[in-house]
Amino acid sequence: xxxxxxxxxxxxxxxxxxxxxxxxxxxxxxxxxxxxxxxxxxxxxxxxxxxxxxxxxxxxxxxxxxxxxxxxxxxxxxxxxxxxxxxxxxxxxxxxxxxxxxxxxxxxxxxxxxxxxxxxxxxxxxxxxxxxxxxxxxxxxxxxxxxxxxxxxxxxxxxxxxxxxxxxxxxxxxxxxxxxxxxxxxxxxxxxxxxxxxxxxxxxxxxxxxxxxxxxxxxxxxxxxxxxxxxxxxxxxxxxxxxxxxxxxxxxxxxxxxxxxxxxxxxxxxxxxxxxxxxxxxxxxxxxxxxxxxxxxxxxxxxxxxxxxxxxxxxxxxxxxxxxxxxxxxxxxxxxxxxxxxxxxxxxxxxxxxxxxxxxxx
Amino acid sequence: xxxxxxxxxxxxxxxxxxxxxxxxxxxxxxxxxxxxxxxxxxxxxxxxxxxxxxxxxxxxxxxxxxxxxxxxxxxxxxxxxxxxxxxxxxxxxxxxxxxxxxxxxxxxxxxxxxxxxxxxxxxxxxxxxxxxxxxxxxxxxxxxxxxxxxxxxxxxxxxxxxxxxxxxxxxxxxxxxxxxxxxxxxxxxxxxxxxxxxxxxxxxxxxxxxxxxxxxxxxxxxxxxxxxxxxxxxxxxxxxxxxxxxxxxxxxxxxxxxxxxxxxxxxxxxxxxxxxxxxxxxxxxxxxxxxxxxxxxxxxxxxxxxxxxxxxxxxxxxxxx
Numbered sequence: 001x002x003x004x005x006x007x008x009x010x011x012x013x014x015x016x017x018x019x020x021x022x023x024x025x026x027x028x029x030x031x032x033x034x035x036x037x038x039x040x041x042x043x044x045x046x047x048x049x050x051x052x053x054x055x056x057x058x059x060x061x062x063x064x065x066x067x068x069x070x071x072x073x074x075x076x077x078x079x080x081x082x083x084x085x086x087x088x089x090x091x092x093x094x095x096x097x098x099x100x101x102x103x104x105x106x107x108x109x110x111x112x113x114x115x116x117x118x119x120x121x122x123x124x125x126x127x128x129x130x131x132x133x134x135x136x137x138x139x140x141x142x143x144x145x146x147x148x149x150x151x152x153x154x155x156x157x158x159x160x161x162x163x164x165x166x167x168x169x170x171x172x173x174x175x176x177x178x179x180x181x182x183x184x185x186x187x188x189x190x191x192x193x194x195x196x197x198x199x200x201x202x203x204x205x206x207x208x209x210x211x212x213x214x215x216x217x218x219x220x221x222x223x224x225x226x227x228x229x230x231x232x233x234x235x236x237x238x239x240x241x242x243x244x245x246x247x248x249x250x251x252x253x254x255x256x257x258x259x260x261x262x263x264x265x266x267x268x269x270x271x272x273x274x275x276x277x278x279x280x281x282x283x284x285x286x287x288x289x290x291x292x293x294x295x296x297x298x299x300x301x302x303x304x305x306x307x308x309x310x311x312x313x314x315x316x317x318x319x320x321x322x323x324x325x326x327x328x329x330x331x332x333x334x335x336x337x338x339x340x341x342x343x344x345x346x347x348x349x350x351x352x353x354x355x356x357x358x359x360x361x362x
Numbered sequence: 363x364x365x366x367x368x369x370x371x372x373x374x375x376x377x378x379x380x381x382x383x384x385x386x387x388x389x390x391x392x393x394x395x396x397x398x399x400x401x402x403x404x405x406x407x408x409x410x411x412x413x414x415x416x417x418x419x420x421x422x423x424x425x426x427x428x429x430x431x432x433x434x435x436x437x438x439x440x441x442x443x444x445x446x447x448x449x450x451x452x453x454x455x456x457x458x459x460x461x462x463x464x465x466x467x468x469x470x471x472x473x474x475x476x477x478x479x480x481x482x483x484x485x486x487x488x489x490x491x492x493x494x495x496x497x498x499x500x501x502x503x504x505x506x507x508x509x510x511x512x513x514x515x516x517x518x519x520x521x522x523x524x525x526x527x528x529x530x531x532x533x534x535x536x537x538x539x540x541x542x543x544x545x546x547x548x549x550x551x552x553x554x555x556x557x558x559x560x561x562x563x564x565x566x567x568x569x570x571x572x573x574x575x576x577x578x579x580x581x582x583x584x585x586x587x588x589x590x591x592x593x594x595x596x597x598x599x600x601x602x603x604x605x606x607x608x609x610x611x612x613x614x615x616x617x618x619x620x621x622x623x624x625x626x627x628x629x630x631x632x633x634x635x636x637x638x639x640x641x642x643x644x645x646x647x648x649x650x651x652x653x654x655x656x657x658x659x660x661x662x663x664x665x666x667x668x669x670x671x672x673x674x675x676x677x678x679x680x681x682x683x
Contacts, residue, residue, distance in 0.1 A: 282570075297642070297643075300614060333681075
C-alpha cells in the first residue's frame with residue numbers, strides 16, 4: 001500500500017534539497033507548511049504528515065546489538081524514522097512518540113559522512129542498511145531515494161547496501177546500474193499473519209512478485225523471517241511461505257535469510273495492547289531475555305528455528321541462514337553449530353556479501 | 363484575597379447536592395464527631411451564595427455533615443461572594459484541604475478530575491500533582507482520573523488504604539463484573555500489591571488467549587477449589603492460586619521448571635549442594651551453590667558433584683525436550 005501523506009511539513013533550510021524538489025514535483029497540490037524547525041513531537045493525525053528536516057547527528061551507526069547475543073555487525077544508514085505500515089509488533093511504536101514519518105533531506109551530508117566512514121576502514125567489508133528505523137522503500141515512489149543510494153554503492157567495492165522492505169515498490173530499481181552492490185530484502189510472514197498483523201504492508205504474493213522482478217534485474221535478494229510468530233498452525237503457515245518463496249525466486253540468488261522470533265522491550269507491550277487490543281501476538285508466553293527484551297521461551301525459539309532451518313535447507317542446501325540476536329547455545333541447538341565455528345557471524349555474512357553470484361534470468 | 367463575610371446559615375439553606383467543590387471522600391472521622399459534640403464547631407465552614415439562594419459548600423463539608431447529623435443549626439459560616447469564579451472556589455477548597463491533611467488517593471482523583479474542567483493538562487499537571495505529592499506526569503494524572511468511575515466498594519477500599527491505588531489503575535480498563543471479581547478475590551486472600559498487579563495481568567492475558575472473562579477464570583472450579591480450601595492458611599491458598607495461574611499463563615516455562623525439579627531430584631545431588639538454572643533457562647550460565655562447614659566437607663561435595671557431572675543424566679537436565 002503506497003504511502004501518501006496528507007500534508008508536508010518542511011524545514012526551510014532543506015527547501016532546496018533534491019529530495020524536497022522531487023517530492024514537490026511528484027506531489028503537486030499537497031499542502032505544505034514551511035517551518036524553521038519541526039518540533040520533536042509534531043502533531044499529525046494518525047501520522048498523516050510527512051516531516052522533512054535537516055538531520056544534525058550521525059547518519060551512520062552500528063546496529064544496536066547487545067553483548068549477550070550474536071550480532072551480525074550490520075551498520076545502519078539512518079535517512080528517516082517512523083513507518084506508516086502499521087505492523088502490530090513494530091518496535092518503532094516504542095522508539096518514537098510522533099506517528100509522523102520523518103525524512104532527513106540533507107542527503108549530501110549523509111553521503112559525505114558515509115564516504116568518510118568507508119574511507120576510514122577501506123579494507124573492512126561494510127554491510128549497510130536503511131531499514132532499521134523506517135522501511136527502506138516506503139518513500140521511494142515519492143522521493144526516489146534509491147536513485148541516489150544505489151549508484152553510490154555501485155561504486156563501492158567493499159560496501160553493500162541492503163534495502164529492507166515490506167512493500168513491493170521496486171519499480172525504480174529496474175533501470176539502475178547496481179553492479180551487484182545492492183541487495184533487496186523482504187521480511188516474510190504467512191499470509192494470515194500479514195493480513196492480521198501487517199495490514200498496511202504488501203501481501204506475501206506482492207512481496208515475492210517484487211523479489212522475482214528484482215532478481216530478473218540482476219539484484220541479489222535476501223529474506224528475513226523476522227519476527228517469526230508462534231500461533232496455532234505456525235508450522236503449516238511457514239511451510240507455505242517457504243514453498244511459495246522458492247516457487248517465486250531462484251534460491252541461488254538469495255544472499256542470506258535471517259530468522260528471529262518476536263522480541264520487544266517490555267514498554268512496547270502496553271503500546272501494543274492499547275493500539276491493537278485484538279491482536280493475538282501477545283498470547284504466547286514471553287520471558288525476559290539477557291538483554292531485557294521479552295522473548296518466547298527458548299525451547300520454543302529453538303523449535304521454530306530448527307524447523308525453518310530444516311525446511312529451507314531441505315529445498316536448497318547452500319543457503320546462508322542466520323539467527324538475529326541469539327546466543328550460542330540456541331544456535332547450537334537449532335543449527336548444530338555456533339557462529340564462531342564458522343569464523344563468526346559477521347565474517348559469515350561478509351563472505352556472502354562479497355560472493356559474485358549473478359542470478360540467471362527466471 | 364477572597365471576598366467573604368460571616369453569616370448565620372440554616373443547614374436547610376445548604377445545597378447538599380452541589381458537589382462541585384467537594385473533594386473529600388470517606389467516612390466522617392469519629393474524632394471530628396467527638397470534637398463537635400464536645401466543644402462545638404471551632405472553625406467556620408466556607409460557603410458560597412448561589413443564584414438560586416442556596417449555599418454551595420467550599421470548605422468544611424465534613425464539619426457541616428457532622429453538624430447536620432447532630433442537628434446543630436443555624437451555624438456561623440463564612441460566605442463567598444456569588445461572583446467568585448468556580449475555579450477560584452475549587453482552588454480554595456483544594457488548598458484548604460491540603461494545608462490540613464494528606465488527601466487519600468480517591469480525593470486526589472477528585473481534585474484532578476474536577477480541576478481538569480477548568481485548566482489545561484500542563485497547568486493541571488504542573489500545579490496540582492506536586493501539591494498532591496505526585497510526580498508531575500500526564501500518564502499518572504490520567505491514571506488518577508480513571509479511578510473515579512470505579513465502583514463504590516473499590517473506591518472505599520482505596521480511600522481506606524485496604525486496596526492500593528495501583529490496583530485501581532490496573533482494574534480501571536476492565537469491565538465492572540471483572541473489576542468486582544478481582545476486588546473480592548483480593549479482599550479474600552493476602553497478596554502483596556505487586557503480586558496483585560501481576561495477577562491482574564496474568565488473568566487478563568489468560569482470558570484473552572483462551573476466550574474467557576477474568577471473572578470466569580477467578581470463578582473457575584480450579585481456582586475456587588483452592589479459594590474455598592479454608593482448612594489451609596490463607597497465605598498458603600494465595601500462593602497455590604498464584605502458582606496455578608502462572609502455570610496456566612506460562613505452560614512451557616512451568617513444564618520446564620517441573621522437569622528440572624524432577625530431574626534434579628533424580629540426580630541425587632549431595633546435601634548442601636543446589637543446582638540453579640539460568641533465569642527463565644535463558645543463556646548458558648548455570649550455577650552450583652555449596653553450603654559446607656569446612657574444607658574437608660567442601661572437597662567431598664566437590665568430588666561427588668564432579669562424578670555426577672560426568673553422567674548423561676546431568677547433561678540431560680540442561681537440554682530441551
